[in-house]
Amino acid sequence: MRSHGLESGRLLPEILTPPPGPRARAMAGRLEAAEAPGINTLAGSSPLRGALSSTGQKTRAPSGATAMLWAEALGSNVVDVDGNRYVDLTAGFGVAAVGHRHPAVVSAVREQAEQLVHGLGDVYAHPARLELAERLCALAPLPDPRVYFAVSGADAVEIALKTGRLHSGRPGVLAFDPAYHGTTLGALAATSRPAFREPFTRPLEEVLHRLPYGAPAERVQEILERQPDIGTCLVEPVIGREATRWPPPGWLEALAEVCRRREVVLAVDEIFTGFGRCGAWFVCREAGVEPDLVCCGKALGGGLPIAAVLGRKEVMDAWRSDGEARHTATFVAHPLACAAALATLDVIETEDLVVRARTVGDRFGQALEPLSNRPGVTDIRGQGLLWAIELDSPNRAHTLSRNLLHRGLIALAGGASGTVLQIAPPLVITAEQLDYAAAALRDVVGE
Numbered sequence: 001m002r003s004h005g006l007e008s009g010r011l012l013p014e015i016l017t018p019p020p021g022p023r024a025r026a027m028a029g030r031l032e033a034a035e036a037p038g039i040n041t042l043a044g045s046s047p048l049r050g051a052l053s054s055t056g057q058k059t060r061a062p063s064g065a066t067a068m069l070w071a072e073a074l075g076s077n078v079v080d081v082d083g084n085r086y087v088d089l090t091a092g093f094g095v096a097a098v099g100h101r102h103p104a105v106v107s108a109v110r111e112q113a114e115q116l117v118h119g120l121g122d123v124y125a126h127p128a129r130l131e132l133a134e135r136l137c138a139l140a141p142l143p144d145p146r147v148y149f150a151v152s153g154a155d156a157v158e159i160a161l162k163t164g165r166l167h168s169g170r171p172g173v174l175a176f177d178p179a180y181h182g183t184t185l186g187a188l189a190a191t192s193r194p195a196f197r198e199p200f201t202r203p204l205e206e207v208l209h210r211l212p213y214g215a216p217a218e219r220v221q222e223i224l225e226r227q228p229d230i231g232t233c234l235v236e237p238v239i240g241r242e243a244t245r246w247p248p249p250g251w252l253e254a255l256a257e258v259c260r261r262r263e264v265v266l267a268v269d270e271i272f273t274g275f276g277r278c279g280a281w282f283v284c285r286e287a288g289v290e291p292d293l294v295c296c297g298k299a300l301g302g303g304l305p306i307a308a309v310l311g312r313k314e315v316m317d318a319w320r321s322d323g324e325a326r327h328t329a330t331f332v333a334h335p336l337a338c339a340a341a342l343a344t345l346d347v348i349e350t351e352d353l354v355v356r357a358r359t360v361g362d363r364f365g366q367a368l369e370p371l372s373n374r375p376g377v378t379d380i381r382g383q384g385l386l387w388a389i390e391l392d393s394p395n396r397a398h399t400l401s402r403n404l405l406h407r408g409l410i411a412l413a414g415g416a417s418g419t420v421l422q423i424a425p426p427l428v429i430t431a432e433q434l435d436y437a438a439a440a441l442r443d444v445v446g447e
């Protein structure tokens with residue numbers, strides 16, 4: 001792949017060929033022929049579907065197409081395979097909090113790669129893993145913390161659910177609607193060794209109870225009393241992907257109190273919100289809540305895949321056993337990812353990104369205010385560098401996303417209702433880039 005030579009991640013967009021350009025079209029067609037449809041959203045659910053034959057030949061004008069392929073990224077900039085330069089208002093699903101390819105992260109990975117690229121998972125640890133575990137314990141928003149590493153956000157959620165079950169001795173789980181916690185299914189059920197399977201054999205679907213997000217504490221209390229098998233409550237402190245929505249004031253605290261009274265393990269999923277996104281290291285701490293477990297991932301690895309559950313020692317002690325690890329993965333606490341995570345945490349601290357998210361985000365919110373009266377806009381909400389523009393239809397949200405792309409801004413439309421345009425840029429986004437984004441939004445929202 002040729003290099004596009006992004007010398008800084010602080011540039012404004014430049015669109016040379018309206019996306020999808022010719023290289024994007026050709027590659028999307030090849031990808032469609034090689035990948036399973038579900039994972040290839042370029043060919044699957046995007047409006048590009050139908051625009052390409054399986055050989056990549058254009059069969060009709062891709063009206064409404066939003067497809068493009070990323071070739072290079074640095075800071076808040078992304079360059080596509082056709083040489084167009086964008087500002088990334090997604091931070092790559094919330095991962096690039098310190099920006100894409102931060103030099104400190106790249107050099108930490110490079111240095112680690114000179115020493116140890118892959119280790120032996122749970123059996124033999126390595127120094128970067130030790131250092132990261134200590135660092136995460138120091139940051140954890142709960143007393144006497146211990147870390148359980150994971151390879152992805154969903155893996156961290158699995159660990160939290162298993163921990164809750166082990167510690168409480170009750171298989172039931174309370175979750176909320178809407179919520180997004182991942183998409184894993186059932187490798188454990190197909191695994192044969194009883195030591196791994198028990199006591200996780202009871203299928204979660206049978207014991208999962210759901211309430212509307214933000215349901216009053218009395219309803220939570222009532223369901224916990226009616227369903228005494230519930231041992232774990234899993235909650236996002238801010239709904240991320242499914243709605244970009246905040247709970248009613250005081251709700252998390254009330255939820256924590258009800259869980260505490262019923263001895264239900266409170267697992268807060270900060271995979272999207274953790275490490276500064278909303279102007280706080282962890283939203284739960286800001287809300288005055290000390291959970292039993294906190295899931296984190298995404299921003300932690302600075303672009304490399306790593307996640308973790310931080311939990312109170314007394315709760316994590318439920319994992320104690322003399323045998324092999326009961327939850328593990330080949331790539332757990334991968335050396336490159338641990339090194340990247342340590343560098344990422346350094347950058348968040350030294351560049352004061354948590355405070356920056358708040359101050360820059362407040363200013364961005366003010367710049368969005370004029371949009372609230374525009375046709376089709378039903379709500380604008382946000383905190384730090386997580387914002388949502390809620391539209392009155394999925395079609396309007398997707399049109400907005402596409403129009404922004406043509407102005408060089410990557411922002412995803414979706415959520416459970418399909419009506420939310422989410423804005424979650426790198427925390428290092430420059431004031432100039434954010435001003436450009438706000439001005440473009442003022443141009444295209446309500447068009």
Ligand SMILES: Cc1ncc(COP(=O)(O)O)c(C=O)c1O
Nearest residue numbers: 152153154180181182240271272
């Ligand atoms: C709140 C939350 N939990 C869990 C996940 C799943 O993480 P992963 O995609 O790394 O498995 C996500 C991903 O978007 C998320 O936002």
